[in-house]
Amino acid sequence: MASRKPLISGNWKMNHTHLDAIAVVQKLAYSLGPADYERAEVSVHPSFTALRSVQTLLDADEVPIALGAQNVYPADSGAYTGEVSPVMLAKLNVRYVIVGHSERRQLLGETDGMVNQKLVAVLGHGMSPILCVGETLEEREAGTTEAKVLGQLKADFEGVSPEAAAKVVIAYEPIWAIGTGRTASPDDAQAVCKAVRAWVGEAYGSELAGRTRVQYGGSVTPDNVAELMAQPDIDGALVGGASLDAERFARIARLGHQAD
C-alpha cells in the first residue's frame, strides 16, 4: 500500500476570536516539534476573521502548520455580500479548505451541486479541498451508509479531472458522531473509509486511490485517536471540539501518527 502521510486537522468551527486563535497556535507551535511534523501534517482551520492573524504568525515564526479555511464561495469576485472567494484565501497562503461540512449541508442548505462548485473553485486556485461526507443516524440504522457516502462522492467529484482529484482529501464524518461524544468504532470507520477509497479507485484508478488521504472525523479525542489511526484506510483526523485546546490537539497530532 502507498504510504500516506497522516493529515491531522483542527476545525475550530465558529470558535476563537483572532486573539484566541493566536494564543492557541502559539501554544501548538511550542508543543509540536520537527519529529511530529515529519510524521504527520497538521492543519488549523480558524474563522475567516482569524485567518490573517494566524497566517502572519505561522509565516513570521516559520511554523510548519498548514493554514486552512472552513468554507469558500465558488466565484473569484463579485456581488456576493458576506462571502469569501478562493482568490482571497489563496492570497493568505491557505492550503486546505473544508468543503461540504455536514453543518453547512444541514444548517445552511448546501447541496451537492454547491459542494461540487466549491470543490472545483478550491482546486482551481491551487489549494486542496477537504471534502466532508457522512451519513445521518437514520441512514446508518437503515443500512444506507455506503449508498449515502458514495452518492455524495459521485456528485461532489462531478467533472473533476484525475490531476485535480489527486489533491482532494476526503473526510468521512458520520453526522451522528459529530459533537456527540459518540465516536464510530474503529471497525465501522475503517469499513466506510475503505469503501471511500474503493470508490476513488473505480472513478480514478487504483494508483490515485492508493495516494488519496481519507480522514475520519466525529468526536476524535486523545483517547481514541490512536486506535482510529491504526486502521489501514484512515489517514488522519478532522477534529472539532478537541482541537480548540492546544494541549489536547497537540496530543491528538502526536498520537495520530504513532500507529504508522
Ligand code: 13P
Ligand atoms: P467534533 O470533533 O467536535 O465531534 O467535530 C467533528 C467535526 O465536525 C470536524 O469537522
